[in-house]
Amino acid sequence: MTTTDAITDAMPSVARLRAREPAAFTWLVAHCERIVLGLAQALGLHGADLDDAAADVFLAVYRALPSFEARSAVTTWVYAIACRVLQRSAIKRRRTRGVSFDEARHAAAGALSADQCSIDRERDEAIWAAVAALEPRSAMAVELHYRRGLNIEEIAATLQCPGGTVKTLLFRARAVLRNRLAELEPSR
């Protein structure tokens, strides 16, 4: 039996999660993987980097599980760890390599299927690249708000900051994205 076979829809108890039972951890990964990968993708990661980032996040979660105190939902707790780990690695990556809008755009290119309208495709790739070029916390706030539909309080719990800070992050992100997309307009 593989670990994937052990996934059930029922959430495992906190005790089982804290004991790091394989089935409980597999359930946790299966339920949080999509959001965590989306956050990494929003920061401009792709391919092997995305894979490594996801592994780093869940390794940090695995290490921290015995200290999980169930003060919040386990998924929120995982997303908070994901944001911290991804933000740290994004800052490090930008410091060493730098992530430009063009690089992010190159990373975003080719993700859509060929049958999609080319104008939509170009516009979407420009938006994804613009989001990836944002400051990491802003990029994650945009991802959680616009793509995953989380409200301000939920994002604040995930990013572990006050709701006012989330509003500021989103406001600044919108201003940057508006300028960035307006710059692209005349080139069409």
Place this chain on the structure above:
Amino acid sequence: MKLNDDNRLDTLLRSSLTARPEPQIGSDLAARVMAAARSEARAERNGVAQRRTRGERLTWVVALLATVANIIAGALHIVAIRAAAQVTDTAFTTSASSSADTGPLLLVGVVGLGLALIYVALQRSLSNDGDAFELVMN
């Protein structure tokens, strides 16, 4: 595309980001992470064992050096007392030679006992925490 309107920008961002394909990764992530955590824990345990072995070796070296120093100190003590006895009168020589017989033995015994106690204390702290010697050395 007029982006001055916040609602239009919001709509555009929402539609574009939700249309983004979900990223796919290779194999079973949970299994990989658990395997990595296990190998990390194993490496950590090996590291502790190595530190412990190094600590035990250091204990023996320290104990051996201290014993050698103790024997040398005892020998010097005997030589000094015998030299002193040669330049004094007979009465004093008698009392000095009697002290020359017992003094070094007493000294060796006391210092040896002290060393044994230190050795036992170090071994005990080592068994409680493999890093005890590293802490002492640092």
